[in-house]
Amino acid sequence: MSTTLAVFYLLAGLTVGSAIAVAVSRHVVYAAFALMSTLLGVAGLFVLLSADFLAVVQLLVYVGGVLVLGLFAIMLTHRIAEAEVSNRAVGRGPAAVVVGLVLAALLRALGQTEWGTAELPPPAPTTYAVGMAFLGDYALPFEVASLVLLLALVGAVVVSRKELGR
Amino acid sequence: MGEPTLLHFLVVGAILFALGLYCVLTRRNALGMLMGIELILNAANVNWVAFARYRDTGVDGQVFAIFVVMLAAAEAAVGLAIVLGLYQGFETIDVDAADRLRG
Numbered sequence: 001m002s003t004t005l006a007v008f009y010l011l012a013g014l015t016v017g018s019a020i021a022v023a024v025s026r027h028v029v030y031a032a033f034a035l036m037s038t039l040l041g042v043a044g045l046f047v048l049l050s051a052d053f054l055a056v057v058q059l060l061v062y063v064g065g066v067l068v069l070g071l072f073a074i075m076l077t078h079r080i081a082e083a084e085v086s087n088r089a090v091g092r093g094p095a096a097v098v099v100g101l102v103l104a105a106l107l108r109a110l111g112q113t114e115w116g117t118a119e120l121p122p123p124a125p126t127t128y129a130v131g132m133a134f135l136g137d138y139a140l141p142f143e144v145a146s147l148v149l150l151l152a153l154v155g156a157v158v159v160s161r162k163e164l165g166r
Numbered sequence: 167m168g169e170p171t172l173l174h175f176l177v178v179g180a181i182l183f184a185l186g187l188y189c190v191l192t193r194r195n196a197l198g199m200l201m202g203i204e205l206i207l208n209a210a211n212v213n214w215v216a217f218a219r220y221r222d223t224g225v226d227g228q229v230f231a232i233f234v235v236m237l238a239a240a241e242a243a244v245g246l247a248i249v250l251g252l253y254q255g256f257e258t259i260d261v262d263a264a265d266r267l268r269g
Contacts, residue, residue: 002168002169005169012174016178016181016182016185019182019185019186020185023188023192023205028197028198032197035201035204038182038205038208039204042211042212045178045215049216049219050219051219051231054231057232058235061236061238061239062238065242069243070200070242070246072246073197073246073250076250077197077249077250077259088193088194088260089193089194090194091192095188095191099184099185099191100184102183102187103181103183106184107177107180110173110176110177110180115172115173115220117171117172117220117221119222120169120219121222129224130228130232133224133226138229145233145236145237148240149239152239152240152243152244153243156247159244159250160246160247160250162254
């Protein structure tokens with residue numbers, strides 16, 4: 001077994017294991033920290049796929065931004081000190097059946113498809129190519145995305161502020 | 167047994183997707199459901215990047231994955247704002263309790 005494969009299994013185990021913890025955890029704070037571990041594992045998989053820029057984006061935006069925002073929301077909305085179950089789950093049986101069927105269908109489709117992979121180039125930095133793509137072929141979606149982010153920020157402020165003067 | 171193949175990464179993506187779906191289906195906690203959505207988006211990202219690496223299509227897959235990350239950030243900001251509004255109105259973030267449109 002090559003080193004790359006061993007690293008892959010390590011990262012995949014970390015990712016899937018902590019994703020299981022997210023899915024079944026009884027406490028929402030534990031779920032948030034397991035989600036952090038999942039996101040770190042996914043960032044590692046990106047590095048393994050020679051997507052260095054995307055791995056850094058994953059760390060900065062997801063682990064540094066989205067997750068901290070989520071923890072803030074948990075702290076603001078939960079009486080954390082109470083030890084009662086805060087992350088109740090309903091309908092575990094039917095959901096497990098549905099999800100199992102979906103997963104089986106996906107894995108079956110994956111196994112049966114002929115993927116026709118190209119010759120694998122050696123890992124190389126992709127930051128330059130990503131930047132050129134953003135300012136070339138994807139310039140319009142890039143600008144639209146900045147507008148979306150602005151609207152999301154303004155919308156979040158409008159939705160979450162307290163009504164004053166009422 | 168040499169290098170990991172495209173199938174390895176796609177299987178990881180499929181498992182992540184299934185776990186995220188399970189999380190969204192079973193949670194009553196709005197924040198737990200949001201975490202399930204994050205899992206699903208990450209599963210999609212693993213697939214995008216794996217295809218970009220193995221199918222000789224340049225960096226298009228990585229660009230799409232960055233767009234997904236960006237939209238996930240916007241979704242998290244708006245979603246968490248809605249959760250805070252829910253908590254102010256209902257004193258809980260249990261989605262079953264939010265059964266009135268007019269507060």
